[in-house]
Amino acid sequence: MDVDRIVSLLVTKHPEISAEDAGTLLREWVALITENLLREESVETEPFGTFDCSPVSDGDPACPSADSGETAKYYRIGFTPSASLQKRVNSYFAHFEPSLLNEGVSFDELSTVVLGEEKAEEISDNRVRKTVRFATPAPSPVETVASKPVASKPVAVEPVAVETVAVEPVVSEQIAPQTHLSPASLQRHTERKRKSRSSLWIPIIGGVAIIVAGLFFFIPPPPETAQLTVDKLPVDASAPVSAPVSAPVSAPVSAPVPSPERIRETVVLGEGKTLRLLAEELFGSREFWVYIYLENRHIIQDPNRISVGVTLIIPDLQSYDIDPADPASLSRAKQLGNKVLQSR
Amino acid sequence: MTHSEMITVLSQRLRWPEEKVSELLSVATEVIGDQLSEPGTLSLPGLGNFTSRKSKEFISLHPETGERYLIPPSIDLFFRVAPALKKQFEEREEE
Numbered sequence: 001m002d003v004d005r006i007v008s009l010l011v012t013k014h015p016e017i018s019a020e021d022a023g024t025l026l027r028e029w030v031a032l033i034t035e036n037l038l039r040e041e042s043v044e045t046e047p048f049g050t051f052d053c054s055p056v057s058d059g060d061p062a063c064p065s066a067d068s069g070e071t072a073k074y075y076r077i078g079f080t081p082s083a084s085l086q087k088r089v090n091s092y093f094a095h096f097e098p099s100l101l102n103e104g105v106s107f108d109e110l111s112t113v114v115l116g117e118e119k120a121e122e123i124s125d126n127r128v129r130k131t132v133r134f135a136t137p138a139p140s141p142v143e144t145v146a147s148k149p150v151a152s153k154p155v156a157v158e159p160v161a162v163e164t165v166a167v168e169p170v171v172s173e174q175i176a177p178q179t180h181l182s183p184a185s186l187q188r189h190t191e192r193k194r195k196s197r198s199s200l201w202i203p204i205i206g207g208v209a210i211i212v213a214g215l216f217f218f219i220p221p222p223p224e225t226a227q228l229t230v231d232k233l234p235v236d237a238s239a240p241v242s243a244p245v246s247a248p249v250s251a252p253v254s255a256p257v258p259s260p261e262r263i264r265e266t267v268v269l270g271e272g273k274t275l276r277l278l279a280e281e282l283f284g285s286r287e288f289w290v291y292i293y294l295e296n297r298h299i300i301q302d303p304n305r306i307s308v309g310v311t312l313i314i315p316d317l318q319s320y321d322i323d324p325a326d327p328a329s330l331s332r333a334k335q336l337g338n339k340v341l342q343s344r
Numbered sequence: 345m346t347h348s349e350m351i352t353v354l355s356q357r358l359r360w361p362e363e364k365v366s367e368l369l370s371v372a373t374e375v376i377g378d379q380l381s382e383p384g385t386l387s388l389p390g391l392g393n394f395t396s397r398k399s400k401e402f403i404s405l406h407p408e409t410g411e412r413y414l415i416p417p418s419i420d421l422f423f424r425v426a427p428a429l430k431k432q433f434e435e436r437e438e439e
Contacts, residue, residue, distance in 0.1 A: 002387040009375045017368060025368050028354055030391045034429055036345050038436065046347040048373040075433070079394075079423035088377040089396060089419045096416030101403065112403040112412070126392075126425045128433040 003027070037077055049081040056127060077126045095274070095304075102338060265314045275303055282314060284324035290337040291315040291322060303340065381419060390429060395422045 007022045033051050036043045042052035056074040087094070267278065275289035282288075293303045295315040300306055315322070323329040345353075351369070355362040379386055380396040387393045401417045 003389065006372065006375055006379070006386075009379070010372055013375060014371055017371070021368065022372065024358065025354070025365065026372060026388075028357055029350075029369065029372075030388050032345075032350060032353060032357075034390055034432070037429065038433055041345060043345045043350060044347050045350065045369065045373060047370055048376065077392075077425045077429070077433075079392075079421075081421050085373070085377050085380075086421070088374070089381045089421060091381060093416050093418055098404070098413045098415050101412040101414055107403065107414070110401060110403050110414075112405050115404050115406050126423070128425070128430050 040075065047082060047084050049079055049085055051077070051079050053077050053128075075128050077128060097274070097276070102334060105338070266311050267314055269306055269308060269310045269312055271308050273308075275306070278312070283317070283322050285330055285333075287330050287333040287337060288320075288322050288324070290333055290340055291320040293340065294320075380421060383419070388426075390426055392426045392429065393424045395424070396420065397422070 003023065003026050006026060007019050010017055010022045011019050029045075033043045033045075037051060037053045040053045040055075042050055044050045053075050056076050081089070267282070269278065275292050276286040279289040279292055280286045282292075289303070292312060292315060293300055296312045299310065299312075317323075321329055321332070351362050351366050354360075354369070355365045358365065376386065376394075380394060383396055383398050385393050385395045396419050399418055399420050402415055404413045404415050406412075
């Protein structure tokens with residue numbers, strides 16, 4: 001029983017929780033979810049995900065054809081994992097990110113997929129069927145709604161004394177609600193309509209957010225407004241490079257300093273940062289990561305594994321000819337980066 | 345039903361304080377998430393099975409620019425409804 005396994009893991013991880021409490025909570029949680037799904041309502045569990053029960057619409061492969069003549073409606077019960085669950089589940093791969101391959105680099109054992117033609121996600125058979133049966137209608141205000149003419153295909157049903165309702169049961173989402181004669185189901189229908197209207201805003205807002213994020217990343221920030229905390233460290237032959245600096249100085253990254261000592265700028269590697277991300281923030285392109293690595297070779301053993309909190313020297317732009325607007329500079333950096341990775 | 349509504353209902357049913365329910369549920373879902381980070385299947389009786397599978401790394405080709413990207417591996421989650429829940433659903437008739 002997997003519930004017992006989860007309970008034992010819970011108790012092991014948190015000894016202050018009793019096995020009885022954990023088991024009771026899990027069972028009640030599952031029972032509550034199933035009750036809501038049976039009522040065709042979605043349930044959200046914040047750190048986990050959302051369970052929902054939605055009608056299968058026309059055009060969906062799970063929807064049977066209208067010619068089937070069945071007096072049934074079809075729903076699909078689904079689970080959408082939350083972002084935090086997906087992050088947790090993919091924690092082992094968190095440090096990997098898509099990387100651009102140069103021409104000539106190939107991996108024979110890997111398959112190549114054209115963008116946009118990725119294999120469709122496996123669709124489990126989570127379709128459920130609910131029988132629709134006519135009851136003898138009593139005169140009610142709801143009947144006037146149901147009696148609107150609809151373009152539906154007549155389906156043979158058991159004979160009932162229907163006087164005013166001229167609606168046949170169908171599978172489509174738009175027409176089916178009009179066959180309901182109960183106020184509760186009508187209310188559910190209007191709630192569903194409200195939810196679907198409000199859910200239109202989500203992709204619109206998402207699209208606007210993507211456009212704003214794209215503008216933010218593609219328009220390089222002016223040097224004066226650099227967000228990084230850059231510590232200026234006077235380079236002394238006897239001083240260790242990784243010595244901490246007491247006062248952070250907010251100054252442009254590439255500002256020349258007219259002093260007898262050569263001032264080297266450093267940056268502390270924050271959580272979730274990689275050399276590529278750092279290079280993009282400092283120089284405007286991820287390809288210049290290799291110069292950060294070369295400048296800090298004495299403290300970086302593996303460019304793919306660097307501890308959080310390490311102080312890295314920012315390479316001088318002129319020394320390495322770093323120019324994100326120059327394709328030759330980008331190409332040189334890319335080639336050097338590949339060479340470094342292949343030599344490991 | 346939102347998360348907070350669910351906490352309230354569970355708290356009333358179990359007669360526990362809402363903080364206790366919220367904390368326990370958060371910890372339980374963390375444990376379930378940790379289990380799902382390893383490829384395999386986790387079953388919640390009465391609800392369904394959660395399956396996590398590792399999808400291998402592959403190369404994604406942009407059809408217009410010809411650029412190729414190495415996409416790292418990832419864990420994908422799948423959910424399959426329990427037959428008991430399906431049966432309960434089908435036994436309900438709508439009028």
